[in-house]
Amino acid sequence: MIDMLHQDWFVDAQGQCQPRPTLRPWDLLQEHYYLHQFLSDVLHIIAHAPNEFDQWDYLPQIRRRVRQLVLNSYWLNTQRPDPDPKTGTAILTLYDEIGYPLTVQTVTTCAGMSTPIHNHGTWGVVALLEGQERHTLWRRMTHPDRIETTGQYILQAGEIISFQPEAIHQVEALEPTPSFTFQLYGDTQPKSRFQFEHAPFAVKPF
Template identity: 60%
Template sequence: MRQLVLNSYWVKTQYSRPDAQTGVNVTTLYDEIGYPLTVQNVTTKPGLLSPIHNHGTWGVIFQIRGEERHTFWRRVNPAEKPLQIEPVGEHLLGPGEILSLHPDAIHQVETVGQKISLTFQFYGDTQPKSRFQFEPETQTARRF
């Protein structure tokens, strides 16, 4: 992953500025129907805080520019209360760093600092039926 991003002019230049209203822009670089692989560059504006969510698949994130704080959550009692979650830690991802996510990972992302964040993201099978946005206060989740 590091070798690909650092040595690829194309990967580092295929993006758009974050949308003025949402603060995010996703540039899909590869997404083939029926093939479990999605490759994208994502830009986010400074101060943006994502909802708490999962991806429902494995993922690898390479921070090209800017910084992101990833706060990780876990299910408190998956068998009895699968939607009850609690924070378990965080990681500040800086330029040149890589973060990998397992299929059960739940996280929230905040763009920190004054720079736009640009990440190269590589995911397995991204099915909407397995992606959720979590609300810890109400112990609910909805499709994301």
């Protein structure tokens, strides 16, 4: 049975948000699961992808590791910077090394703040640790060149949402409290991450 309080979701290139089976939290509990173990596990999963363009096929395994880290790492849940008063957000990079193929960070966003419409140009996994977020999903059309919305989903604390590289979304932190997320992204391909405008249509590097 899927635990609806700890649901996993997957967004494909067409902007469709699909539920994915989720293990019960108590099946993932262990005494220690450190960040360095998590990063090693994710790199091992990626290394066994058939090729670099199929890494997102391994998102079920990566989502499992993300949930395992969230459940077992008290340290992770304390890595929460205060939002900048001017921007309404704060990003804390948890690990950074030249040539490292992952982006690992926590993000705090004030309620009411929203991102531009964008993609990431790589697979992504986002765990919402506190608050609520509205994810507005889009897909890109080519005849004519434009984007259209495919729906919205309200992400609840305890849920994990993952994305194909071409997935397009806009995220808004909902009232009354800031949202706090753990975010993991793969290696972004050059010239593949974009910001979009809906009307009139426009696209530029993001």
